[in-house]
Amino acid sequence: MGKDYYAILGVSKNADENEIKKAYRKQALKWHPDRNKDKAELAKTKFQEVGEAFEVLSDKNKRAIYDQYGEEGLKAGPPPSEGPGGAGGGFPGFGGGFPGGGGGHTFTFTSGGPGGGFKSYHPSNADDIFKHFFASFGGGGMGMDDDDDFRGGGGMPGGFSAFGGMPGMSGMGGMGGMGGGRGGGGGFRQAQPQKPPAIKRPLPISLEDLYTGTTKRLKVTRKLRDGATGRPVTTDKILTINVKAGWKAGTKIRFPGEGDELENGQAQDIEFIVEEKPHPVFQREGDNLRMNITLSLVEALTGFSRVIKTLDGRSLNVNNSNSIIHSGQESRVSNEGMPNSKTGRKGDLIIKYTVNFPTSLTPAQKEGIKKVLG
Template sequence: MGKDYYEILGVSKDADEEGIKKAYRKQALKWHPDRNKDQPELANSKFQEIGEAFEVLSDKNKRAVYDQYGEEGLKGGGGSAPSSHSTHTTTNMGGFPAGFNFPGGTSTFFSSTSSMPGSHKGFSPSNADDIFKHFFSSFGSGTGGMGGMDDDEPMPERFSFGGIPRGTSTFRTSQTFPQKSSAIKRSLLISLEDLYTGTTKRLKVTRKTHDSATGQLVMTDKILSIDVKPGWKAGTKIRFPGEGDELDNGEVQDIEFVVEEKEHPVFKRDGDNLGIKIDLNFVEALAGFSRKIQTLDGRTLNISSQAVIQPGQTSRVPNEGMPNSKTGKKGDMIINYDIKFPTELTPAQKEGLQKVFA
């Protein structure tokens, strides 16, 4: 039967172009090898399959052949064509669909002959990493502006935006695509409190520029202001176009800040939820407890229970987690209980427990 590209992307057979793009984005980020270093062979295999499925289903010609003849027919390994001729199609950058525009509004096209089933030549999948880079260079964040490029699934660190990456020899082009120098990247360490409430960060950057009078390279300082939105996550990117170093060719680099979250002594973030550990002694676990917790915005929460708490048990306080930067809604506070059992008991304590629980 061959590969089921629809199943690989998790879409129905009548999925439209937008649905296919969304599905590819989700699956490609999930199975990117940089995110699955504990299972590299599986990740590489899945990542290649996902790229192949997207390359076929996002191209109406390849998709039509696949729908009629399957994977073997598409690749020229089986089936028979209704006629012996080949179809000549014009596709852009490795078979992406029409309208797949690259940064700056430029589309680069090449012509290829796609053999129908029964011919000795058929479809050969492109490199999955190249497909990934081209897709996110066109549709991903990093298109300028100062807003935070928040994403529930941040990019793998080794992939950067700012134009089509060099070295993508898998794709043939009929013209040279303009390359923009990579942005200057800096980490922006932010406390969990500031990510909860939002704040404004003013950062002084030192950059290299050419003096207009002498042409000599000089160092200048500039203050950049970043409005941190409540709920931003680690990996959020804030880009300042044209605020970096001036190069010898006159081009000025962008500066991109990437949010990093400071470790908090009490809370641990998990998406929009906040985890906290409460230690209970043996008596509190059985007879009840009461605690006061200071929230990230300075409020005091009273947490108590008269129920028996089991080892490993958790409880949830609704709407006391992190705000979502897109919806404004808050997650929950997840309380994890750590029960401290006594290391030893006196004979009298043992006797008392036996009387109580007998």
């Protein structure tokens, strides 16, 4: 028994053109392989069947033959007296057929075959049907913005858009070979739909992690549209961010299509923006690090030694015994600052000194200072 195209799309035999288009959109989005990676083979089969059903029922000639003879009659060919189906196959509104198809599927009378028959009808590729259908809404391919610093990876890219193509498809802005078109050039061009705004979230990272680099795994909760009902369904997903040593505050990491799926089928991007967590010792200035050391008056005059714990856990010795340190004076330690994320070179560690003067002196201390310094 042949396929029931009406049942596949979920429409009645009296369904009009708009009902068929609406049903196809719903079923095609539901069974698209990109959306069913966990059941790839089933989705591939269903997706092809849905495309085939739409290709037949959206064409008056094919549909008339199918209604009378079923799938077998359509693919084997009805008697010539019942109508050849003509050479104007393809989808209504496309000027006939697919690019390079010269008017879609052509039914040509031949000798032999059931009832005199004609060349058998062969369904088009489901992806081609899908592209052409959504192109009719005036969309270009859904290319992702790449004007941010970094882009996240993994997961299903982008969302499904009834007005903007499918993720991973090439741009559909100019549909060559589609007959008629606009502007007299034979191309089919319409303005791309406006991309929904990205969901922006802060990403606080410690100075230690920005110094060494690290991997962050974040669980995000998003809303996807159920393919059957269209209702939003809340799901969780883990996104992985490989933090590169030297990233600065304001660095953006974008995950295309990993946000909420909107009613029109488009999915929002998620964009994380790096924030530096405050550090108790170090402050960042570009590729340099800055810190303060407080000295007693004796240390400022006679010398000092300090052990500083660096951001990667090393012990760095800083000392002075050759000169007097004044309050507000600075010294610089080369190659002990932050790494540059592009060059890998490190900045400097800048140390500012604060000298604590005593609040009072005993008479004996005063006399002693006078003897030494007088």
